[in-house]
Amino acid sequence: MSDMDIPRAVPAPARRALAGAGWTRLDQLTAVTERELRALHGMGPKAIGVLRAALRDRGLSLAGEQVDP
Template sequence: MTATDIPRAVGAPATRALAAAGWTRLDQLTDVTERELLALHGVGPKAIGVLREALRQRGLRLAGDDTTA
């Protein structure tokens, strides 16, 4: 199995979809937009929220997220 730091709370379908797209680490998601993630089968609003929080805790964010909002 591939090493990943994607939180388990994202859920298995979303984790599989991310891995299939080549994203297995949170730091890879800084170049990805919410729209791109939502286009993946298995990734929904819950997964996006979990990913955003995990990224925020590391001082990172999704591409296109505005830090001044």
């Protein structure tokens, strides 16, 4: 698994939703808002939390959000 792949901790329905939207890497999500993620069928609060934490660990964030220092 690449350091930028979607984490395995993201539930399977959310992983499928991301793949269906063409997002297979964390760095792609820096151009995606939380609202866009929530609009995907299968994407819930747990998945968004895991994605947000994984992005933060790499100094990245969802579109429109700031990375905490």
